[in-house]
Amino acid sequence: MARIQPVNKDAADTTQQHILDTVKKKMGMVPNLIATMANSPAVANAYLGFSQQLSTGALSPRLREQIALAVGEVNSCDYCLAAHTALGKGAGLSESETCDARRAEAKDDAERFALEFAQKVVRDRGVVSDDDLQQVREAGYTDGEIAEIVANVALNIFTNYFNHVAGTEVDFPAAPVMTNC
Numbered sequence: 001m002a003r004i005q006p007v008n009k010d011a012a013d014t015t016q017q018h019i020l021d022t023v024k025k026k027m028g029m030v031p032n033l034i035a036t037m038a039n040s041p042a043v044a045n046a047y048l049g050f051s052q053q054l055s056t057g058a059l060s061p062r063l064r065e066q067i068a069l070a071v072g073e074v075n076s077c078d079y080c081l082a083a084h085t086a087l088g089k090g091a092g093l094s095e096s097e098t099c100d101a102r103r104a105e106a107k108d109d110a111e112r113f114a115l116e117f118a119q120k121v122v123r124d125r126g127v128v129s130d131d132d133l134q135q136v137r138e139a140g141y142t143d144g145e146i147a148e149i150v151a152n153v154a155l156n157i158f159t160n161y162f163n164h165v166a167g168t169e170v171d172f173p174a175a176p177v178m179t180n181c
Contacts, residue, residue: 003167006035099181113139
């Protein structure tokens with residue numbers, strides 16, 4: 001049950017309405033996450049801006065979705081797991097690859113190293129070793145790409161925690177239960 005209610009389009013002020021309309025135009029829907037964030041246009045715009053900027057980076061949409069799934073799994077965020085399973089499929093991931101990402105697994109070694117690193121950043125609260133960084137570099141990631149991995153982790157921690165606090169109702173098909181993955 002939602003603990004913070006999403007903004008109702010009919011009751012939205014001008015700024016909230018603009019956010020909801022922009023998201024609907026881009027996605028064809030307004031996810032409950034964004035409608036709930038729209039209670040504070042500053043929060044919704046910060047999230048949307050951060051997400052938009054990361055989409056212009058070097059990491060592929062596929063890897064960004066895999067990172068979102070890896071982080072969502074560590075943080076047990078049902079909303080984000082559902083959303084990024086659906087979005088991941090749109091970025092070219094099969095259902096089994098979405099499950100693999102949640103376990104920080106991938107057939108591609110470079111993707112696997114990025115996902116393991118992302119989960120390590122979450123679990124260890126960013127305190128990673130020189131060896132951890134060296135492994136990601138040896139997998140082929142530049143310092144700029146490593147910075148983007150960390151930024152994607154941070155963006156997803158934000159949405160995971162936001163959803164936990166808000167009790168955001170899942171409006172995407174549920175992600176598979178890990179025992180079925």
